[in-house]
Amino acid sequence: MAAATTYREPRRVDWAGIGFAVVLTLCIILPLLVVGTWAFANVWRYPSVLPQEFGLRYWNATLARADVWTAITTSISLAVVVTLISAIICLPAAFAFARLQFPGRSILFFSFLAGQAFPKFGLLVAIAGIFLQLNLIGNFWGVVLIQLVGTLLFMIWIPVAAFQGVDRRMEEAARDVGASPLRVFWSITLPQAGPTIGAAVLLTFVNTFYETEGAWLIGAPAIRTMPVLMISFINNQPVIQYGAVLSVLLWIPSFFALLFARRVISGGSFARGFGA
Amino acid sequence: MAVLDIKGVSKFFGSAVRAVDDFDLTVGNGELVCLLGPSGSGKSTLLRMIGGFETPSAGSITIDGDEVIHLPPERRPTGMVFQSHALWTHMNVFKNLAFGLKLRRLPADEIRRKVEDVLKLVGLTGYGTRQTHQLSGGQQQRVALARSLVLEPKILLLDEPFASLDQHLRERLREEVRDIQQRMGITTLFVTHGQDEALSMADRIVVMRDGRIEQVAAPDMLYREPATPFVAGFIGTMNLIEGEVKGGKFVRASFSHPLPIADGPAIFAVRPEALAIAPATGEGAARIHRVTDYGTHGLVDLELPDGTRHKAMVSEARDWKAGQPVTLAPRAFAAYRDNAVAYRSSTAS
Numbered sequence: 290m291a292a293a294t295t296y297r298e299p300r301r302v303d304w305a306g307i308g309f310a311v312v313l314t315l316c317i318i319l320p321l322l323v324v325g326t327w328a329f330a331n332v333w334r335y336p337s338v339l340p341q342e343f344g345l346r347y348w349n350a351t352l353a354r355a356d357v358w359t360a361i362t363t364s365i366s367l368a369v370v371v372t373l374i375s376a377i378i379c380l381p382a383a384f385a386f387a388r389l390q391f392p393g394r395s396i397l398f399f400s401f402l403a404g405q406a407f408p409k410f411g412l413l414v415a416i417a418g419i420f421l422q423l424n425l426i427g428n429f430w431g432v433v434l435i436q437l438v439g440t441l442l443f444m445i446w447i448p449v450a451a452f453q454g455v456d457r458r459m460e461e462a463a464r465d466v467g468a469s470p471l472r473v474f475w476s477i478t479l480p481q482a483g484p485t486i487g488a489a490v491l492l493t494f495v496n497t498f499y500e501t502e503g504a505w506l507i508g509a510p511a512i513r514t515m516p517v518l519m520i521s522f523i524n525n526q527p528v529i530q531y532g533a534v535l536s537v538l539l540w541i542p543s544f545f546a547l548l549f550a551r552r553v554i555s556g557g558s559f560a561r562g563f564g565a
Numbered sequence: 566m567a568v569l570d571i572k573g574v575s576k577f578f579g580s581a582v583r584a585v586d587d588f589d590l591t592v593g594n595g596e597l598v599c600l601l602g603p604s605g606s607g608k609s610t611l612l613r614m615i616g617g618f619e620t621p622s623a624g625s626i627t628i629d630g631d632e633v634i635h636l637p638p639e640r641r642p643t644g645m646v647f648q649s650h651a652l653w654t655h656m657n658v659f660k661n662l663a664f665g666l667k668l669r670r671l672p673a674d675e676i677r678r679k680v681e682d683v684l685k686l687v688g689l690t691g692y693g694t695r696q697t698h699q700l701s702g703g704q705q706q707r708v709a710l711a712r713s714l715v716l717e718p719k720i721l722l723l724d725e726p727f728a729s730l731d732q733h734l735r736e737r738l739r740e741e742v743r744d745i746q747q748r749m750g751i752t753t754l755f756v757t758h759g760q761d762e763a764l765s766m767a768d769r770i771v772v773m774r775d776g777r778i779e780q781v782a783a784p785d786m787l788y789r790e791p792a793t794p795f796v797a798g799f800i801g802t803m804n805l806i807e808g809e810v811k812g813g814k815f816v817r818a819s820f821s822h823p824l825p826i827a828d829g830p831a832i833f834a835v836r837p838e839a840l841a842i843a844p845a846t847g848e849g850a851a852r853i854h855r856v857t858d859y860g861t862h863g864l865v866d867l868e869l870p871d872g873t874r875h876k877a878m879v880s881e882a883r884d885w886k887a888g889q890p891v892t893l894a895p896r897a898f899a900a901y902r903d904n905a906v907a908y909r910s911s912t913a914s
Contacts, residue, residue: 456649456651458647458649458651459651459652459653459654461616461618461638461645461647461651462645462647462651462652462653462709462712463653463664464617464618464637464638464639465616465617465638465639465643465644465645465713466639466644466664466665466668466712466713466716467639467640467665467668467669467716468639468664468665468668469639472668476664477653480655481653481654481655483655
């Protein structure tokens with residue numbers, strides 16, 4: 290199409306937009322760049338702006354450490370186990386909250402907010418006290434338990450919204466053509482709610498992977514996840530690069546999670562999950 | 566192929582709400598019956614009870630003599646088309662149509678053949694690979710209809726299927742649905758609140774009000790001989806003039822007309838096209854309030870001295886002016902008393 294009479298608006302400079310972009314760059318991109326640079330710097334001494342020597346020396350050094358590999362496997366298996374158990378517990382519960390009427394429904398529903406309503410650390414310390422008596426401190430399953438608490442909010446509230454968002458007429462139409470209630474759930478309800486539930490699962494996995502307070506309080510000293518290890522590296526090591534290498538390693542799962550999210554989940558699903 | 570028999574069906578929500586109240590109806594083989602009524606008259610609830618989505622509080626529903634009331638929707642030989650079409654948006658058109666056939670474990674090539682046949686029937690040949698959101702509103706509703714038809718249900722249930730479509734499309738689709746229904750000879754129950762839809766499609770119309778039947782009749786009978794004032798007012802336009810009968814004469818304000826029934830209150834019913842008006846020399850029975858010219862005919866709004874308004878149809882709108890006094894001469898009329906016909910003039914109302 291030959292646009293013969295295209296009217297162009299006089300180009301105006303969007304100062305507010307540029308301002309936002311600059312602030313975001315300073316707050317997000319710059320720290321990432323600095324950490325990324327540190328991870329690949331063999332030598333970087335003041336006052337040089339760039340490292341004197343780039344290289345993979347500290348990658349080799351970090352990855353040669355047994356505790357790093359233990360932390361990686363611990364973190365991944367923790368995140369997988371917690372996400373799985375959370376899905377098994379929460380998704381049927383979410384369906385019940387969305388579709389069934391039972392006494393105490395709204396009180397129970399809001400109780401899942403309670404975990405987020407109070408200062409988390411205080412709650413964790415109290416729970417740690419109980420776990421100590423139950424012999425769950427420094428125990429893999431103790432950490433699983435404490436991290437499960439943190440996942441309840443996402444894994445209940447978002448799927449409830451997803452299940453409520455499914456058109457009941459679609460389900461009735463499926464019953465009408467001969468599908469049993471179970472078949473309707475499997476072939477209609479789940480695929481309809483799927484993308485939003487996928488978003489919830491993803492959020493749960495990533496959140497669990499990066500969760501530090503619970504993992505540290507309950508898991509230390511026997512169970513050390515990657516974020517916990519990174520903190521101790523940063524606190525205890527005079528060499529910055531160890532911490533930097535670990536944080537770059539920590540970006541990997543969220544990077545893949547984002548890629549996965551873009552492929553699987555349509556743009557609106559996250560927003561819909563939050564009731565938008 | 567199938568006869569639907571509804572006997573004494575009621576549906577109560579709580580103790581106060583009687584959505585459907587002691588409903589009896591038999592729909593004959595291959596017949597299309599419209600349930601017509603204002604919203605809240607219980608017509609959708611009745612349809613959902615036949616489809617199995619609501620459980621009746623009392624009564625019996627049989628299809629070809631078999632009681633279906635205790636069967637879940639998936640085991641009833643009924644096919645329902647919803648107002649919101651309710652297509653499964655995560656499946657394309659082919660999968661929407663094939664889902665029910667797959668549940669019946671038909672071989673793949675038979676499924677393909679049946680789906681192609683039904684797509685042809687609704688005029689959507691070649692649309693199988695489309696996603697539902699790529700279809701227009703009318704096409705979506707055709708797919709929804711095809712989804713029910715492909716399973717060859719004994720009873721087809723349509724719940725205001727055209728309500729969300731524009732007027733033009735609605736008129737075209739109801740002709741198509743009527744054609745398909747007659748060609749397949751499928752027993753059909755159609756819920757609507759639009760009288761045009763009911764009058765143009767139905768073999769018989771059931772007018773419902775507050776969960777009860779007001780009248781069951783063929784469309785032409787319903788228009789010409791409405792059994793109650795409600796039906797008279799609901800189907801087409803009817804002037805319902807409330808007044809008194811005294812000594813064989815109906816009187817309301819300055820309007821009076823011979824009416825050979827016993828003294829007492831009555832409702833005088835006359836259609837605008839059956840109400841002749843003539844210029845009055847003096848005060849007249851009524852005064853013209855407004856004249857509307859529709860080209861083919863005119864509609865005159867009349868005001869009685871007590872302020873009540875009624876309508877009369879005239880052949881030429883330009884013959885009449887607002888403010889003009891006129892006399893009224895009903896050519897055909899009926900009178901109602903106690904919610905039933907008390908008198909009907911020989912030429913019918």
